[in-house]
Amino acid sequence: MVLLGAAGAVAAHAQTGRVIQRIELRAASTKPGGGVDQITITSAGEISLLSASGRRATGKAPAGTATALWQLMKNEGFDNWDKEYKSDTSDYVGKVLTVDFIGGDRTEIVLNRSEFPEFAHVVGAIKFLLALAMPEMATNRFFERL
Amino acid sequence: MTLQLPFGLTGDHIPEVTIRFRVASTKVMSGYDEIIVRGAGEVELQAASMADAEPAVRRANLPPAMVERLLGLLRAEGVEGWDEEYPSETRDYVAKLLTVERGDLRLKQVAMCRQEFAEFSRVYGALKLVASLATPEVLTGDFFQRI
Numbered sequence: 001m002v003l004l005g006a007a008g009a010v011a012a013h014a015q016t017g018r019v020i021q022r023i024e025l026r027a028a029s030t031k032p033g034g035g036v037d038q039i040t041i042t043s044a045g046e047i048s049l050l051s052a053s054g055r056r057a058t059g060k061a062p063a064g065t066a067t068a069l070w071q072l073m074k075n076e077g078f079d080n081w082d083k084e085y086k087s088d089t090s091d092y093v094g095k096v097l098t099v100d101f102i103g104g105d106r107t108e109i110v111l112n113r114s115e116f117p118e119f120a121h122v123v124g125a126i127k128f129l130l131a132l133a134m135p136e137m138a139t140n141r142f143f144e145r146l
Numbered sequence: 147m148t149l150q151l152p153f154g155l156t157g158d159h160i161p162e163v164t165i166r167f168r169v170a171s172t173k174v175m176s177g178y179d180e181i182i183v184r185g186a187g188e189v190e191l192q193a194a195s196m197a198d199a200e201p202a203v204r205r206a207n208l209p210p211a212m213v214e215r216l217l218g219l220l221r222a223e224g225v226e227g228w229d230e231e232y233p234s235e236t237r238d239y240v241a242k243l244l245t246v247e248r249g250d251l252r253l254k255q256v257a258m259c260r261q262e263f264a265e266f267s268r269v270y271g272a273l274k275l276v277a278s279l280a281t282p283e284v285l286t287g288d289f290f291q292r293i
Contacts (some may be wrong), residue, residue, distance in 0.1 A: 068278050068285075072271070075285040083270070114263045124268030125275040131215040135149050138218030 002025040018041070020070045027091060028047050028052070028090050028144040030112065047133050052144045054083055059133035072125050073099070076118040078107070086110040093145050097122065113119040149214060152221035153246065153253040160185040160214050166245040167273050169292040170197075172259065174240065179250040179290040181277045185213045189280040193289055204289065206280035219272050220246070223265040225254060240292065244269065 020043050028036040035052030045061035078099070097109045097119070111119060123146070133139035149253070155163065163185035170178035173286070175197045182190040187210045194201035213292070242258040244266075258266055274293065278284040 013208030032152065035251035040166055065279065068275060069283070071282070072278060075274075075287070076271075100204075117262045117267045117270075120262070120264045120267030121274065122269030124223075125266075127217065127222075127268060128219055128275050129280045132212065132221055135218065136168060138149055138215050138222055140222035 005065065007128065018105060019102045020066065020099055021102045022098075023066065023069060023126070024096075024100075025123065025146070026096045026098075027143070029145070030087070030094050030095055037145070037146045039130065039146065041060065041126070043067065045133070047130060049130070049137075051142055057134065057137075057142065059130070059137075061129050061133040065129050065132060068140075069122075069125055070099070071121050071128055076121050078118075078122070080108070081109050081118070083094040083108065084110045085108065085113050085116075089113070095119075095123075149218040150221055151217045152226050153248070153260070155217060155253075155263065157214060159248055160210050160217075161187075162249045163213060163217065163245045163271070164245075165213070166219075166243070166247070167224075167270065167293075168243040168245075169238055170241055170243075171292070172241050177291070179293040181273055181293065182285070183208065183213055183216065183273065183276060186212055187213075189277050190282055191277065191284065191289060193291065202289070204283065208276065208280045210275055210277070216272060216276055217246075220281065223268050225256070225265075226271065228254075228256050228266070230255060230284055231257045232260050238259075243272070261275050274281070 021108060025039045025040045026036050028034055037052050038050040040048045043066050045063060045066045047059045049057040095111045099107045148194050166180060167184040168178050168180040170176055177194040179190040187208050189208045191204040192201040230264050244256045246253045274284060285288045
């Protein structure tokens with residue numbers, strides 16, 4: 001199989017103990033009324049995008065890629081990250097990375113400062129997953145803050 | 147849609163493109179981990195315990211379209227404008243080397259010897275995801291020590 005597929009998904013489940021339902025990344029200005037860039041990826045690879053300017057788009061990533069993304073997040077230490085990284089200088093963009101699990105569990109990371117490397121690795125992987133589903137997303141022109 | 151690629155590359159060039167990403171300690175004789183993405187449709191992983199040791203190698207197929215998307219992301223993150231070297235600022239013991247080649251021609255090489263900036267990190271994350279889609283053990287911790 002070209003991508004992870006069912007075997008990879010089962011392996012991911014066995015290793016993580018939790019099964020993802022949805023991964024969401026939002027970026028917003030900390031100033032009022034700035035709008036929100038938002039990426040939502042379901043475990044089935046369905047992607048929905050909303051830009052701060054109100055544009056919307058949908059797409060579908062190849063089978064298994066959302067599970068691979070979650071594996072990467074685990075590999076980057078997601079489970080051990082703080083829940084909130086407060087602003088330490090003049091940071092005007094806040095990012096929220098949310099993972100919803102089947103059964104109702106949710107982990108949310110709020111980042112109000114520059115991305116630390118592991119967080120940025122995850123953002124890069126998310127952006128690549130978008131580019132797999134929608135080639136035009138590789139151009140960085142859809143969003144204002146992502 | 148035609149995706150804009152870096153370094154003047156076009157879709158026809160993809161099979162000739164190689165993207166290498168190596169992570170190594172700056173200590174003498176230290177080993178390394180490396181992801182090699184070939185536009186012809188292959189991912190190769192190398193892990194060496196010492197600089198002069200024979201690396202363990204894994205290979206897997208990869209759809210060439212993924213390489214094109216990866217190159218598009220590199221361009222979007224600004225790889226063409228990056229410096230060739232980011233020297234160590236403090237006690238940084240890990241060096242990362244990103245290389246893009248077309249055939250025998252080196253198009254770009256970036257040596258990162260300090261904390262990554264966000265754009266570099268995003269490319270790193272994308273490369274890891276690409277490699278893991280072909281070879282899931284990239285993320286299991288069983289193969290790489292540094293990536």
